Amino acid sequence: MTLIDLANPTKFLSLTARVLPWLAGATAILLLIGFYQAAMAPDDYQQGATVKIMFIHVPNAWLSMFVWGVMSLAALGTLVWRHPLADVAAKAAAPIGAAFTFLALVTGSLWGRPMWGTYWEWDARLTSVLILFLMYLGLMALWRAVDDPSRAARAAAVLTLVGALNLPIIKFSVEWWNTLHQPAAVIRMGGPTLDKAFLIPLLVMAVGFSLLFVTLHVAAMRNEILRRRVRSLQMMQASQQAA
């Protein structure tokens, strides 16, 4: 099967049936290893055991932006190449991205209370991630509000690309403005500043959560293709009955 074959929803469905069990298995194994390593990681000399929140907060925060990046590529696929699966991919990714963003916000808040003394601060990083979360919800509402899928796809694609402007703001907010949030410690010029005892579990968790996203995304895309098949069959049936 070539990449171009995946443009065919039926071929994509047959591929998902084959890869989903493997993806789910790999995700479960990697997350189990990650959670074990996170449990066994030493306490930080300043933060104590609360550093363990990092192992779930950071992967969710990365994925909150990564998923929007995937949706932005899919939006280009909708607007430029009119790829039949592009809107399916974007629509299926949105609720998963919203869930990751919600978890990044809440776990960050639960980490912030003992470390900063507050659950929330209206600084650039926290506010820009909250805006990202609201944009996810807005996009999901847009898809539900417009009845015609092709019109909804184009409107959602434009909104997704506009929303992508928020991604560099989130990434560089800790450098551009004074903020309570710490600067980047892993993806930065000069390499990670984290000790290996924290970096390795963090990277395992990051790969595990990324695989979780891929697994859920493929499964949600399969559902969306089936939903569109239901809709087209219902429309064909209605037009046959009207004729």
Add this chain to the structure above:
Amino acid sequence: MTSLGPYASFIVTSYTLVAAVVVLLIIWIAFDYRLQKERLRELEASGATRRSGRQATDI
């Protein structure tokens, strides 16, 4: 495993919440799949066919 210290409730709440949301996502996607398959079966039973001639529930 080391002791979680004075902020154990924050750590446990974070991990519990992440696990709960991930499980909810999995349940929602699995439920949605069953729902769509059920709708396709109903359409197939009522005589609806795809343009390709294949059955509605064929993958």
